[in-house]
Amino acid sequence: MLSLIIAESSLELVPRELQSHISIKSHAKKLGKYPSEILLDNSWHFAAMKGLENEIKRGRPDIVHLCLLAATSIPLYHENEIEIYVHTIDNKVIILGDNVRLPKSYHRFAGIVEKLFKDKVIKTDDSVLMELKKMTFDELIEMIEPKSVIALSPDGVPSNYQSVGKELDDSCLIVGGFQKGAFSDEITQHIDRTYSIGEQSFEAHVVISRILYEYEKTIFM
Structure with a gap:
């Protein structure tokens, strides 16, 4: 997973x-x-x-929207082969449930997240779609207990999507949900390996789409 x-x-x-x-x-x-x-x-x-x-590093909720659309619109998510978490700049964590269908419209997404921040949970009669918890990055990693923590950053060791995709099984993949800047010390102290993918810098949702596709190929093909 x-x-x-x-x-x-x-x-x-x-x-x-x-x-x-x-x-x-x-x-x-x-x-x-x-x-x-x-x-x-x-x-x-x-x-x-x-x-x-x-x-x-603040005031760009649209980045999270695009990243979540990228991560939840693929077979990996629909087959329950990935767990998705949003760690926020002020140390809150959104835990995404299984088979959540996020709105394509940003305005509807913003409304749902505002409701989540108020109510702490979004659920149907029989399942929790999203849950918000006050949680540091340290506590989140402790909860997940991954085999390894791999981050993608322009400051990392040069690599490619195919190679990194093969390393992800039972791991935790870290992608920044902010526009500019670098990971804080709170994040970097938990990272085992950091990779820079390609010579061109892409937006976070594009990176997520491409790396998850390469990981899909290792488990579905």
Whole structure:
């Protein structure tokens, strides 16, 4: 079983120190919600985020949406051969259930995640679709207990998708869920091997699609 962690993801509700900013209040009003109930999104909140601590790794929930669509739209997920976790920049973890069908529309996705942050769980009558827990990266790795932890980063050892895909069985794959920057020390201390895939840098959802396809080939073909 492969575990995928989208780590330090740019996914959080508007922090307290920004909730009184005019751009936040205006956007929240349009959505019919309180500022504390909406996702931080630099498409709307760019002015408010200026000077925010760790600004370059925050306010991009769309990255997580695209990554999750990539990871849940493939045979690997439908055959229950992968567990998916979203670790957020403020140390929360979203645990994805089996056979969850995420909305293709970003606006619907954002609404579901905002509800998840409020209620802590999204479920049907007979199954849990998504669950939110306060959890550090250390605690998440301890819970998963993988054979090895492999990360993909431009700073890693040069390799290719095919080679890394063959190493992933019973491992935990780490891909950053942020726009810019590097993994924090909290993440890197748990990584056994870090690889850089190819000479060209791709967005996280493209990397996830390509590496998971190569892993699929090792178990389905």
